[in-house]
Amino acid sequence: MISQLTRIERQRAILISLAVAVCGFLMAIAGHDDPIGIQGVLISLAGVLMIFRIGKDYYAPEPSDERFSRYYDDPAKVGIVLAMVWVVFGLAIGDWVAWQLVQPDLTFGAWSSFGRIRPVHTTSVIFGFGGNALIATSFYVMQRTSRARIPDQVAPWFVVFAYNLFCLLAVTGYMMGITQSKEYAEPEWYADILLVVAWVTYFVVYLRTLARRKEPHIYVSNWYYMAFILVVAMLHIVNNLAVPVSLGHAKSYSLFSGVQDAMTQWWYGHNAVAFFLTSGFLGMMYYFLPMRAGRPIYSYRLSIISFWGITFLYMWAGSHHLHYTALPQWVQTLGMTFSLMLLIPSWASAGNALLTLNGAWDKVRDDATLRFMMVAAVFYGLTTFEGSFMAIRTVNSLSHYTDWTIAHVHAGALGWVAMITFGSIYACVPWLWKHKSMYSARLVEVHFWLALSGTVVYVFAMWNSGLIQGLMWRTYTESGTLAYSFLDSLVAMQPYYVARAIGGLLFLIGGCVGAYNVWKTITMESAGADQVADLPQAAPAGAAVLQPAE
Amino acid sequence: MSLFSFQYRLERKSIGLALAIIGVASIGGLVEIAPLFTIHQTVESDPDMRLYTPLELAGRNIYIREGCYACHSQMIRTLRDEVDRYGPYSLAVESKYDHPMLWGSKRTGPDLARIGEKYSDQWQVMHLNNPRDVVPVSVMPAYSWLITTELRIDDLPLHLKAQRVVGVPYTDDMIANATLDAYGQANPDSPQADGVTKRYGKATTVRAFDGRPDVLTEMDALVAYLQILGRLTDTAHKSVASAGADQ
Numbered sequence: 001m002i003s004q005l006t007r008i009e010r011q012r013a014i015l016i017s018l019a020v021a022v023c024g025f026l027m028a029i030a031g032h033d034d035p036i037g038i039q040g041v042l043i044s045l046a047g048v049l050m051i052f053r054i055g056k057d058y059y060a061p062e063p064s065d066e067r068f069s070r071y072y073d074d075p076a077k078v079g080i081v082l083a084m085v086w087v088v089f090g091l092a093i094g095d096w097v098a099w100q101l102v103q104p105d106l107t108f109g110a111w112s113s114f115g116r117i118r119p120v121h122t123t124s125v126i127f128g129f130g131g132n133a134l135i136a137t138s139f140y141v142m143q144r145t146s147r148a149r150i151p152d153q154v155a156p157w158f159v160v161f162a163y164n165l166f167c168l169l170a171v172t173g174y175m176m177g178i179t180q181s182k183e184y185a186e187p188e189w190y191a192d193i194l195l196v197v198a199w200v201t202y203f204v205v206y207l208r209t210l211a212r213r214k215e216p217h218i219y220v221s222n223w224y225y226m227a228f229i230l231v232v233a234m235l236h237i238v239n240n241l242a243v244p245v246s247l248g249h250a251k252s253y254s255l256f257s258g259v260q261d262a263m264t265q266w267w268y269g270h271n272a273v274a275f276f277l278t279s280g281f282l283g284m285m286y287y288f289l290p291m292r293a294g295r296p297i298y299s300y301r302l303s304i305i306s307f308w309g310i311t312f313l314y315m316w317a318g319s320h321h322l323h324y325t326a327l328p329q330w331v332q333t334l335g336m337t338f339s340l341m342l343l344i345p346s347w348a349s350a351g352n353a354l355l356t357l358n359g360a361w362d363k364v365r366d367d368a369t370l371r372f373m374m375v376a377a378v379f380y381g382l383t384t385f386e387g388s389f390m391a392i393r394t395v396n397s398l399s400h401y402t403d404w405t406i407a408h409v410h411a412g413a414l415g416w417v418a419m420i421t422f423g424s425i426y427a428c429v430p431w432l433w434k435h436k437s438m439y440s441a442r443l444v445e446v447h448f449w450l451a452l453s454g455t456v457v458y459v460f461a462m463w464n465s466g467l468i469q470g471l472m473w474r475t476y477t478e479s480g481t482l483a484y485s486f487l488d489s490l491v492a493m494q495p496y497y498v499a500r501a502i503g504g505l506l507f508l509i510g511g512c513v514g515a516y517n518v519w520k521t522i523t524m525e526s527a528g529a530d531q532v533a534d535l536p537q538a539a540p541a542g543a544a545v546l547q548p549a550e
Numbered sequence: 551m552s553l554f555s556f557q558y559r560l561e562r563k564s565i566g567l568a569l570a571i572i573g574v575a576s577i578g579g580l581v582e583i584a585p586l587f588t589i590h591q592t593v594e595s596d597p598d599m600r601l602y603t604p605l606e607l608a609g610r611n612i613y614i615r616e617g618c619y620a621c622h623s624q625m626i627r628t629l630r631d632e633v634d635r636y637g638p639y640s641l642a643v644e645s646k647y648d649h650p651m652l653w654g655s656k657r658t659g660p661d662l663a664r665i666g667e668k669y670s671d672q673w674q675v676m677h678l679n680n681p682r683d684v685v686p687v688s689v690m691p692a693y694s695w696l697i698t699t700e701l702r703i704d705d706l707p708l709h710l711k712a713q714r715v716v717g718v719p720y721t722d723d724m725i726a727n728a729t730l731d732a733y734g735q736a737n738p739d740s741p742q743a744d745g746v747t748k749r750y751g752k753a754t755t756v757r758a759f760d761g762r763p764d765v766l767t768e769m770d771a772l773v774a775y776l777q778i779l780g781r782l783t784d785t786a787h788k789s790v791a792s793a794g795a796d797q
Contacts, residue, residue: 100689100691101658101689102689104681104682104688104689104690104691104692105691105692107691109695110693110695113616113617113691113693114617114620114621114690114691115616115617115618115619115620115621115691116616116617118617118620119617119620174617177615177616178615179614179615179617180614180650181614181617181619181650181652182650183655207564207565207568210564211564216562217558217561217562218561218562218564218567223561223567223571226564226567226568226571227571227575230568230571230572230575231571231572231575234572234575234576238579242716243712243715243716244712245705245708245709245712246705246708246712249705249708251611251709252712253649253650253709253712253713253715253716254649254650254716255649255716256649256650257645257646257647257648257649257650257651257716257717257718258593258642258643258644258645258646258647258648258651259586259592259593259642259645259651260583260586260587260592261645261648261649261650261651262645262651262653263582263583263586264583265650265651267578267579267582267583275575300554301554304553304554304557305553308553308557308574311571311574311575312574312575312577312578313578314578315575315576315577315578315579316578316581316582317578318582319582321655322653323627324627324628324629325625325627325640325653326625326639326640326641326642326644326645327642328586328589328591328592331582331586334581334582335582338578397627397629400627400655401623401654401655401656401657401661402656402657405655405656406656469657473631473632473635474629474631476631481634482631482634482635486635486659486660487685487687490687490688490689491687497689
């Protein structure tokens with residue numbers, strides 16, 4: 001991989017790594033009596049390791065200009081591998097957390113208590129798995145749909161490594177007790193700054209690649225990837241505005257307080273769902289589903305309606321997380337109204353995906369990879385319906401604060417996000433590593449059924465417990481007193497907490513099977529699959545017959 | 551149709567598309583969030599509301615550090631069963647000084663908005679040390695390290711200073727004495743104890759929260775915080791009519 005960089009690019013990469021190492025070193029000194037010091041040591045180590053890695057191959061021969069006739073896929077490949085590592089780790093922690101609610105003493109000291117490792121789970125699966133999959137597939141898709149190579153070989157590497165350093169700082173930080181307590185925005189100020197730098201670089205890479213495109217039109221996947229990058233940047237910067245205690249402290253205090261903070265947080269939180277977990281993955285779906293099915297997208301107009309609908313309407317919906325709270329009623333009502341309207345663009349997307357499969361349903365039956373994507377589209381439709389339903393104020397009075405929310409989130413995260421990602425990864429791993437197919441189609445099939453059954457068990461368990469909780473909390477006796485104590489409802493949850501942990505375990509085993517299959521495919525001897533069609537358009541006439549370098 | 555032909559032209563220009571996305575996505579937040587800072591009825595007024603003492607603030611930071619907010623809300627909704635179970639519904643003013651707010655989103659355990667002084671210090675200490683000692687069916691983790699870990703107080707002036715930057719009206723006197731006040735609040739017989747009530751009001755709880763006045767532990771801080779929850783202001787307990795009359 002280093003040998004693909006030119007001498008100047010190697011020097012630049014060393015300089016950047018050196019800057020990272022120095023920043024980490026300064027943090028370690030300033031925060032020697034605070035957990036931020038340990039984080040500084042981690043950052044420093046990451047920089048030093050990178051310098052050694054580049055230094056090892058520093059004198060390797062420079063790549064030939066022939067590389068310009070191919071796409072630059074090394075960062076995407078590493079991103080896919082990292083996504084699979086994060087998903088196994090994140091699902092394992094998630095299942096451990098689930099078992100802790102069955103057996104609360106299943107811990108090994110402070111670092112592993114429920115409150116600290118729950119965010120380790122959410123960050124690992126959302127940002128570690130989801131984020132890496134989005135970055136990797138977006139690098140893949142933007143080059144193909146633009147028929148142009150990424151213009152720079154250092155920037156995409158910086159995006160991947162800086163982003164993963166952010167995830168690593170976040171996850172290790174929680175275990176040490178470093179958190180802002182804002183859900184899905186827990187990392188502290190220094191990690192937030194790192195993410196902003198990585199994200200701006202990401203957007204510049206995207207724009208520069210688009211600027212070199214040979215196609216006059218920007219394909220719909222790229223609209224979604226761009227909305228994902230831009231709006232996540234906006235949300236991240238605003239919601240994380242904070243004043244650190246000092247440069248030697250990890251702790252910071254949010255600029256906002258009380259009701260304004262609550263609204264800002266859920267404006268962020270709900271749109272992290274919208275633009276991270278929806279827009280980005282819709283971008284993935286709009287490329288890999290039609291490619292795998294061998295059918296064009298059903299309707300260009302539906303894509304336009306759903307894209308602008310999602311981009312406009314979602315931003316209003318956050319306040320449905322705050323029904324009946326101290327948030328002014330007019331904001332709650334706006335949030336509920338827009339949440340209901342959101343069903344239109346959401347179902348337009350799901351319908352567009354499913355109608356694209358018309359004429360390819362035999363492939364859905366035979367090909368587990370395409371079936372992953374089909375089931376993802378179905379779950380996307382179901383979950384967005386449920387979301388709009390739960391945003392209705394009176395429904396929310398029952399569902400809020402209960403496990404119903406957990407059921408809803410996991411129907412979306414397991415059924416939609418993870419399924420579309422696994423489908424896309426199974427589609428693009430053979431394309432990236434120039435193989436005819438995955439190592440084992442049978443294992444993809446096994447993974448599919450483990451993932452589907454795990455999701456269904458999980459979601460039904462949490463639907464049940466959520467409804468029971470909500471109903472028990474509001475049940476009155478004939479004499480007008482509350483019928484159940486809080487503890488009564490807690491005891492009633494026990495069987496569902498066991499079922500949930502088993503559902504999660506099935507999903508985790510599926511993830512492990514997937515990681516194994518991806519690894520075996522990567523390390524398989526290259527079959528030299530034909531790649532004539534998979535080249536940038538500016539390629540010289542003779543390039544099509546060149547064999548892949550791997 | 552015009553939307554479709556507009557998009558057909560727009561999708562040929564990457565910068566134009568990016569600007570359109572930013573513009574369209576900004577509207578919702580601007581309309582819903584910006585007015586919350588300017589419409590004065592959004593937060594009820596209570597000039598007598600007191601601030602967190604340095605010890606309570608340190609306890610709040612431990613509450614955040616341990617992720618208590620993942621299972622406990624601090625927001626009683628305007629629903630009959632919640633008011634019957636937890637007390638008067640929460641008002642915006644009650645979290646006015648909460649940077650960030652800890653309203654929560656999930657009740658694996660009960661709401662804590664009005665937990666202050668509902669249980670004794672001793673019960674809280676035993677419960678945090680191992681919840682199953684007092685509530686056999688509890689699934690809450692044991693926080694046994696709190697009672698043995700000494701609380702860091704030397705940097706509390708910096709914490710109060712940062713709080714003042716984001717808008718909490720701590721005075722110079724409070725900032726300068728933050729470390730002493732934290733010590734004094736958990737050590738009622740010490741000479742530092744008087745300063746706490748002088749600066750934060752007579753009603754401030756000054757007790758050896760963890761039962762050991764000789765050492766200041768993280769348990770002291772967390773229990774001090776739990777015991778003040780819902781008690782920084784009594785606005786929520788006044789009737790709706792009288793609360794309105796104050797304004």
